[in-house]
Amino acid sequence: MPYFDKNYHPPCTPPGTLVEHAPGEPGALTIRLIDYTDQEYLDQLLTNADECRPYLERDSVTWIHFQGHIQAEMLRNIGELFGLHALAMEDVMNSGQRPKVDEYEDQLFVIMAMPGSREHGVALEQVSIFMGKNFLISFHNGEADPFEPLRRRLQKHSGRIRSLKADYLLYGILDLVIDQGFPILESLGERIETLEYELLDTPTRATLAEIHRLRRELLLLRRMLWPHRDVISYLLRGDLALIGQGTLIYLRDCYDHAVQIMDLLENYRDMATSMLDVYLSSARHRLNEVMRLLTIIATIFIPLTFIAGIYGMNFENPDSPWAMPELGWYYGYPLIWGVMLLVVVGMLIFFRRKDWL
């Protein structure tokens, strides 16, 4: 997960220019048309976006989902067909956009960031949505199609979903994208707990790197999920012609979820910071204990070794009474042991009084 994960045009590219940043093989795109009313439900794969034209004129909700890598050429065609704004289409191509909602004359354009867990941490994929009066076009440039469960719900006619308009479908998609945050947060929560046990038990350098990675992922999530609140609260304002009154109450629920996710993210960040403090303190505490022992053993033995060293000297002038006479004393050796014992006992008393032992 690189730090800068955004596709952008070189400065001064004319607005609305559509360029592919990593030209992929043409076959990597799936176009799926879902067309439904309360009574009917149609789900088919298209080879060309133009094929959806007949469905647009009917009074049904037409949902076209582009899964995978879309090419500039095709996007331009779709833009003409549905009258999409050039700036919006540019944002579809330049993935890594901040979530936002733009209001055009008779369309809404919404960008969301869908969180997902990858092998090497958390990742975010852009979901772009155009919504008109009776159609919705969605783009997701990733491998797996995240909207499969939503289609199943449509097909089964479960919930109120099929009797309502495109705005309710939009809610369905937003809700799905936002709720992806919960399993991610759950697994992050578990990672934090594991880290905590590790920290208080046996902190290693890998623990430190892991805390850093965690903070990095939390920062990424926060940056990209924070604007979701603004997106939903914009839709909630209640003066958008395309969002019916009946859908507002569901969007409010959606808003509550977005707020909860941000709350948890903030908490996790605080905990990650606190863990770093604990790591540092814990490591320092271990060192202190070790150092204290070294000091005590060293300070006890260093003077003793010096005393032993003294009497290992070879001063041996037999004529001089000053040449280490202690060596020849009758009780010299036990006396030295006595002196050493005194030194040890004195030091132990000193250490005990200083409260170091």
Place this chain on the structure above:
Amino acid sequence: MPYFDKNYHPPCTPPGTLVEHAPGEPGALTIRLIDYTDQEYLDQLLTNADECRPYLERDSVTWIHFQGHIQAEMLRNIGELFGLHALAMEDVMNSGQRPKVDEYEDQLFVIMAMPGSREHGVALEQVSIFMGKNFLISFHNGEADPFEPLRRRLQKHSGRIRSLKADYLLYGILDLVIDQGFPILESLGERIETLEYELLDTPTRATLAEIHRLRRELLLLRRMLWPHRDVISYLLRGDLALIGQGTLIYLRDCYDHAVQIMDLLENYRDMATSMLDVYLSSARHRLNEVMRLLTIIATIFIPLTFIAGIYGMNFENPDSPWAMPELGWYYGYPLIWGVMLLVVVGMLIFFRRKDWL
């Protein structure tokens, strides 16, 4: 207390789906009906929610409290009986919600987080409340019934509580839930004081873990109690038909309490951070003292030991005048002691001048 303590549906579950997250034994639920006017007071256990139907039509305040684990089936029945909104009922089931208030046509739906102290720290339990014109339904999924004292107040007709409508009962519940914060904060305050004495006295590694746990609990409390302010200030707006003018002044008192609790929580958080700093500094200070002693003792004895080592060498060529002649000097041994004394005195002066002693 896990980090992620929320029940949630898998993404893309239709809104309003009621599923039990940990299906419990059916008998764990108590339904209690309280029905009162200024004159009468009735308190009885129900086996089925339907039994409350006759009370709804009277001009009394009907309070039904569900204590314990409620099953999806029963909740659905209650929903139909009282016309509760599906999204609200979903929030009742998915506990761990952020406190909030939702306004439906002729009902208010309030979620609160009731703090309580458990063996292993602080815990929060969700209290969900529906209020209509003359009824109030409350849910609390926990072991002990927290509303026992409120019922006693109702029964004794103490205060103005029984002469007023359901909105005053709602105030009574909110006030009770919020005021639970005070004993919790009092005990947290005591824990902080104990920790502080420990810190400045004999900090151990357990102290550190305890500070970390404290910060974690303060974060949890803050996340869940902060929205209480918003809940009360929403009710205080004064334009809700269901909240009478007379109740507003009491809710304002309630609001003051919520603010006081947040103020104290913020202070505690600052103190916990400050304690960590003190812990680190205190530990480091001890180490420094110990290290200084080691240095002084080591630097004094290391050169002395070297000198003793020199004269322990066995250079003994009797033909060479260069073979350690000092050993044969008449005053050699006292001279060496003199040299050593000079070294010690010189060092002590050096240390004293450096202000290390």
Place this chain on the structure above:
Amino acid sequence: MPYFDKNYHPPCTPPGTLVEHAPGEPGALTIRLIDYTDQEYLDQLLTNADECRPYLERDSVTWIHFQGHIQAEMLRNIGELFGLHALAMEDVMNSGQRPKVDEYEDQLFVIMAMPGSREHGVALEQVSIFMGKNFLISFHNGEADPFEPLRRRLQKHSGRIRSLKADYLLYGILDLVIDQGFPILESLGERIETLEYELLDTPTRATLAEIHRLRRELLLLRRMLWPHRDVISYLLRGDLALIGQGTLIYLRDCYDHAVQIMDLLENYRDMATSMLDVYLSSARHRLNEVMRLLTIIATIFIPLTFIAGIYGMNFENPDSPWAMPELGWYYGYPLIWGVMLLVVVGMLIFFRRKDWL
């Protein structure tokens, strides 16, 4: 100064319940009546609150001050006499309240926190004030009566104070309470300066504990004085019938003082944090210097001692030319000294090049 310094009722006590938290001896209360117009001034001690009744009907300003521990019974009587709201009276009893202003029909209820310096740090005492059209009731539960100077001003007719109404008296009290902050801040400022000199000079562990205590007191002051701003700005709104236009300009001055005090408090907090950093760095710097010396002395003498140790070995096979022949060399001893000198010089050069000396 405990962390949790608030009296509160157990949760679910009916609102407006008046209970004494630490029932004191009845005699500890002084009731003082001041009644003045531009011409007259009366100051007398009452034994019973009822005695003030005749003064209320006159067109004078009547100020009744309760100094000391008030009992629930008496407060209830006063409440009836003046028509005080039960919730406000509860706040008078439950001291430790957050400063606030409540507006009742024809009364204002103000709570302030009066800072004062005690032996063991800063303390805050609650001052509660009821103000009506021509009366003012104040409560202060402490030993010394803080309003003595105000009474002297009233008596001397100094300033405009006596020609104005109760609202100007209220301003006088608020101003007095807020201005108590300046001497406190002055002494805190001096403490910080003393600490700073200590820090850069000879930091001890007591310095650290003192910094911690300082931060704690600053936090307490901040929590309790911050709401003063809101209290005054509420009164400044200009739409309160009880506050005359002429008094507003004085309240604005009062507001400026409250803001200045908060500004200084914030600065002090920042300085306290900075001091902790300096303490840590300073302590670490001392340790580093000490450690560097240890390293240099140890690394110089350890190899020398080893060399001396080598030639203290007793290999003495007279038949073997390999048995420490150096010991028998003619220049063996000076050679060893030469080798040692080389080691020392080499190391000194190494240290100097590493910039450690």
Place this chain on the structure above:
Amino acid sequence: MPYFDKNYHPPCTPPGTLVEHAPGEPGALTIRLIDYTDQEYLDQLLTNADECRPYLERDSVTWIHFQGHIQAEMLRNIGELFGLHALAMEDVMNSGQRPKVDEYEDQLFVIMAMPGSREHGVALEQVSIFMGKNFLISFHNGEADPFEPLRRRLQKHSGRIRSLKADYLLYGILDLVIDQGFPILESLGERIETLEYELLDTPTRATLAEIHRLRRELLLLRRMLWPHRDVISYLLRGDLALIGQGTLIYLRDCYDHAVQIMDLLENYRDMATSMLDVYLSSARHRLNEVMRLLTIIATIFIPLTFIAGIYGMNFENPDSPWAMPELGWYYGYPLIWGVMLLVVVGMLIFFRRKDWL
């Protein structure tokens, strides 16, 4: 990149005074006139600003760009010609201004900060723009002309740019300046990643200096790019006569870019702080490991060396049975080895139990 990078007049210089701060050679300035309508396009170098006069009266968009060091004299002339406000012209001369937009009667004056990467880090250059009904004057005091690509776009008639008015040209310039942020952020992101690998691998003191430099550059960028948001949102208000409705949608896109850049900058700052923590912890962790080994080796060998020292002493009174009789024991030497082994084993067990090994 100095910390204070602003040209300013000495205090009390009359407003609107034009003084060159670093008088350059007169030839360093290029004046370029671009004049276009939908049909025509003219691009020519001027030697004197007066030469543009004939173009102003036509209904074309006239863009005069001053590239390089402008002299006070010439600026004064331009000011008279176009009726520019003295205060605005002062800001053109005193480079290092905060980005802002000022609205004069029939002109807009915009200051932007164009980020660019230099050898020794990031730099910001001021771009000043005056816009009137059908003209636009821009100043850029730098070496390279940043607007070359914009002129190419105008010439090629690519996009809608030439069919629109001066406000769209203004958008083109703002967009170009803001988008310069993306490549800068991309390269900063790469620097952070490189630093991170270095940190967890082999942190050196240069790493630390590099983190500090990075934080400094991020601070600079943040200070100067933050106001871009305000500039664009001022233009977006929609009530400026000079900004057409059609341009607003493009400015909104521009605003999104500015917000994205700030978001990324904030994240980078957080990561830089986190990296410093990791650096500190990482360095400390290495030290701890090293220290632990020292302790273990030292504490094992210090007592052993002492024991060996004991039996190196020369107590040799042949008459005394107390003179180190151990030396004469039959199994004395192996016994000593046994004692030493016991000491070693005992210590290893102790360390293992303390979990230090």
Place this chain on the structure above:
Amino acid sequence: MPYFDKNYHPPCTPPGTLVEHAPGEPGALTIRLIDYTDQEYLDQLLTNADECRPYLERDSVTWIHFQGHIQAEMLRNIGELFGLHALAMEDVMNSGQRPKVDEYEDQLFVIMAMPGSREHGVALEQVSIFMGKNFLISFHNGEADPFEPLRRRLQKHSGRIRSLKADYLLYGILDLVIDQGFPILESLGERIETLEYELLDTPTRATLAEIHRLRRELLLLRRMLWPHRDVISYLLRGDLALIGQGTLIYLRDCYDHAVQIMDLLENYRDMATSMLDVYLSSARHRLNEVMRLLTIIATIFIPLTFIAGIYGMNFENPDSPWAMPELGWYYGYPLIWGVMLLVVVGMLIFFRRKDWL
């Protein structure tokens, strides 16, 4: 520069009381009258404030500046003459006020904090200004008169200053006071740069104290300069009768300067914090390097010294084959060297593999 640098009255002093805090010698005050219209300019020293009376009635702008220590008596006279409000005059005496603007009936009262550099750091002096329809009174209690350049501008009739009213004079003073911030910030910026080089080169304990002093000065500046923004934006509101429309555009320029100064101050604060981190890390890094060397040298030589110690023991029972037979071996001495070499090589390999060398 003490922390608490404010003159204040004892609590409960009547509002508007004028008392000198440090009664100075009467001669220390200079009163200067400037009276000008477009045509005329008069500048004279007064001995008594009353002398300005004749100028007040003319249609000229009359500016009276009090430089130095003003006495309560004189201030009271001026107050009567010009009808100044008592509270405002109190603020003139009690210097160290927070910058603010107060609006009286037909007067504006402005307090500014003028930054200046002193020997021992930054200092702030209070400038107090009263402005009426055609007069302006300013007070500055300091040694040097800061308004000398402004008077020169007035005299030379440079800029538009003399043709305009008192409000433009007010702008001139505010601009002068605010712009004093730029040279201060420039010198602070240089100090930070010097500190940075010192930090990365040879950090000493004095560096630390200097960083602390810098943070302290930045805090002081921030506290006192921050309100300048509010002062100017209050004047900018556009509904003050005393501030003409023509002056607003100049005040906006002034506002931009105030904002720029705050921006730079904030950046400096961040850099000062970052520098402290670098200081700590840098010091720690040096220690770590030193410690690593100690470890390596000590761990290599400690075992070697032990081995040498072993063979310095005097076990010499000629009858025992166990009494250090190694000493008598033919190749004993070279063998010991071999063993020592093995130990050294083994350790070097160990250290290299641990990446410590």
